[in-house]
Amino acid sequence: MTDGLYGRGTDDTYAQAGFGARVRRGERPAIVVVDLTNGFTDPAYPTGADLSEVVSATATLIGHGRAARVPVVFTTIAYTPAEADGDAITWLHKAPGMRAMREGSRAVEIDGRLPRRAEDILVVKKGASAFFGTNLAAILTGLRRDTVLICGATTSGCVRATVVDAVQHGFSVLVPRQCVGDRAPGPHEAALFDIQAKYGDVIDLAEAAGHLAQGAPIDV
Amino acid sequence: MTDGLYGRGTDDTYAQAGFGARVRRGERPAIVVVDLTNGFTDPAYPTGADLSEVVSATATLIGHGRAARVPVVFTTIAYTPAEADGDAITWLHKAPGMRAMREGSRAVEIDGRLPRRAEDILVVKKGASAFFGTNLAAILTGLRRDTVLICGATTSGCVRATVVDAVQHGFSVLVPRQCVGDRAPGPHEAALFDIQAKYGDVIDLAEAAGHLAQGAPIDV
């Protein structure tokens, strides 16, 4: 096996500390698609990048999920004018670029290349994690899910924060490598390293598709 | 100014996206010391590393906090036998090394080199973030705090998760660079980069001390 991102020394340190085990693969998966909105997937936006391959891989994963009747939840960052223009959201003081994610604008709409359906729940979020300040955990519990496959953008930002919260909430976490993307390769790779070490299994899209095929249908 | 960790291209991308602004410096700070327990600061433990310099810098910061009557909150990861030996905590499937953090053991005690006082609140946590599944946010609100200075270990793990949650909860976040540490330099640097870009201000210990000197006393 080749050394990880930071070399053999770090790998040994982490192995000794007891990280990187395989997560329990549950029986009732859900797909959570984090912030694949135009504001993130269209490079014409200052906050965007060309994430065409991520969108395509996520569409493929969703296709496998549909066949297995696995629920799909989308998230979007969207602020009302009162939020975007005011002082109430502390995060926007540090990340003012996010103020452009305005409710009702094209920037906050789910990328049209994704096969979204009317029955897919859309979670509107105000921070990095899709769980924070939302009812996502309650929705997954209401749908009787035990495992989440997390896709989306950005790997080092909202995806990573969502992954950490997902395992903290008690869900097993799988991250299909091809289904997450970032603006820059450095933070992307660093985030995948940390996720695989401590929070969820970073797996191949084919493995994720295989897992979905075993998932219980939504209404069981 | 020199380029950041990932070079000029990433810096430009982040500047364009609108990240890295200066946080509001509030008037009512608190110090949160994340997991500076023996299990993390004593290299004799498999989960530990030599964090003597981090402990020392944090002790210095706390000293400045005492002079300004700023509240200090410590956190520790500690599991009951039922938690450590059972299946209920999903994180422990991925990070089984954490099962060694047993309630009542020396591993979960705050490092004795830190100037802890009886009136400092100790938050017992079960996950990465000091806010998740704890009443830390409620405590900070009850103490009428608006800003948190976050110290501790590990930078890429529990510190980072705590930073992300702190800003999501509405607090301004300051991270004194000398007061956080990790097992390995790679994840440490990557985490500081992401924190400075998106969640809080990574500052020098001297600047943090200066900020504390302006803080409101705990009982105002």
Place this chain on the structure above:
Amino acid sequence: MTDGLYGRGTDDTYAQAGFGARVRRGERPAIVVVDLTNGFTDPAYPTGADLSEVVSATATLIGHGRAARVPVVFTTIAYTPAEADGDAITWLHKAPGMRAMREGSRAVEIDGRLPRRAEDILVVKKGASAFFGTNLAAILTGLRRDTVLICGATTSGCVRATVVDAVQHGFSVLVPRQCVGDRAPGPHEAALFDIQAKYGDVIDLAEAAGHLAQGAPIDV
């Protein structure tokens, strides 16, 4: 002093147990208006009742808040079609009448008799408490608030759940008696008794107005 709702015996029991003390009156109040939407204030809806007096008293309180530059947050229960028609929200299995609270309908709009302004934040909630699954606590912290005056409907349902969560989150709670209402008098009175005993101070509208006059302006 006259006996409370349940008579002298219960009053004595609660006094002995150490309930009913006066809350800390903070310096930075916010007004939270819970679910004064047409679906609750217009008796033409099956879920509604004639809450004209509650709406009028709340409008008066908001007027005092404007004069003191106190922030006002409104909440509404609103479900997307995927939520209203699906299984994901467990509460809707017990309270199916709430499925009528559909995003975009008149039922979920704030009652037009209330003096809502563009800068007032609107929190969309999916459960009983205005804090659950929302960023309300983060917003109040971001606005540097320490005390909440809670108005709205229904006293025994969403108001009470919001009150309990507010004090748990660390905020002092004041409930102006004239500003909360319910479909039926029994649950209304029982809720006010429990709130006054355990969670917040049930006060007169005039006292609430006086408190607001002392509040810090929003931008301090």
Place this chain on the structure above:
Amino acid sequence: MTDGLYGRGTDDTYAQAGFGARVRRGERPAIVVVDLTNGFTDPAYPTGADLSEVVSATATLIGHGRAARVPVVFTTIAYTPAEADGDAITWLHKAPGMRAMREGSRAVEIDGRLPRRAEDILVVKKGASAFFGTNLAAILTGLRRDTVLICGATTSGCVRATVVDAVQHGFSVLVPRQCVGDRAPGPHEAALFDIQAKYGDVIDLAEAAGHLAQGAPIDV
């Protein structure tokens, strides 16, 4: 059918509003025992009452749970000296009697008449709801539970707050009537009315036992 606590008019109003439906009975139950500690069950404490019958009924329910290998979670309110003697917990300003619930004291120990086992998780809480500021929801998710049977004290206080949070978190809620108790009958009855109307099914102990017999074992 006889009229409810508040008479026919209230019953009709609630039926019209669409409350009181039967909850989904899940397949994977857990028992949550709220605050049956000596401080609440021993009338020698100012905060206590004689809850012998509630303790006995809960012990019976737990017995049925053991036979079906259903997990049991206990909760206790317990404050460290820093919490009990300080200002950080806002609830303690309103309910100062709760300051007597000190970590390490007999008051916060689970009533010895209950058949607690080493593998039962104990959740330490600081507020009314067993979910607030704790990892209870994460534990239930980690144990793959979809339904909670909630027992304990007091009905109008911590039980009710826990019930409201349980359904908000996505769990189906069952409250065995004989397994919950309060200091005074008025608030007890009012709470059961509200719970049955809006949050969970108030059922007989025998029905609860029957439900447990169908539950999936903990390790499935």
